[in-house]
Amino acid sequence: MTTPTTPTVSTSPATARVARAGRNLVAGLLLGLGTVAFIDETVFHQLLHWHHFYDRSTSEVGLVSDGLFHAFSWFATVASLFLVADLRREGAFWGRRFVAGWLAGAGFFQLYDGLVQHKLLGLHQIRYGVDLAPYDAAWIIIASGLLVAGLAQIAVTRRTVRQLV
Secondary structure: OOOOOOOOOOOOHHHHHHHOHHHHHHHHHHHHHHHHHHHHHHHHHHHOOOOOOOOOOOHHHHHHHHHHHHHHHHHHHHHHHHHHHHHHHHOOOOHHHHHHHHHHHHHHHHHHHHHHHHHHOOOOOOOOOOOOHHHHHHHHHHHHHHHHHHHHHHHHHHHHHHHHO
């Protein structure tokens, strides 16, 4: 007894990458979010003890909020790695598009954290008992630089997608 087979269509790596451009971008965005959240959690929350994710309550609530934040960073990281593994298996991994997503995700998260969580919602500050201006400036400048670099690379890779479609 024979089993029906589907014909295989060979595609070039460039065609595969273009077909999965969005998935490469999402994988990078997730890893960017996960990486920066992990660094923030590890360095500023655990090693330096500058703040918790939520500082408007007790230390116990702050620690629980840190745990949830840490879980988010790992969820984003693991989801990204599963997407990358799938893309590599399909021969559709596009490093430049992935890095563009990583930069944009990292910059977006950092900018969101600095503007929304620190300033608008006041969930926590970078540090307490010091002049925040230099910290805020460094936070926003780094975030903006990452985001602009990521958006620029997204634009470059988008042109490549348009040329190949």
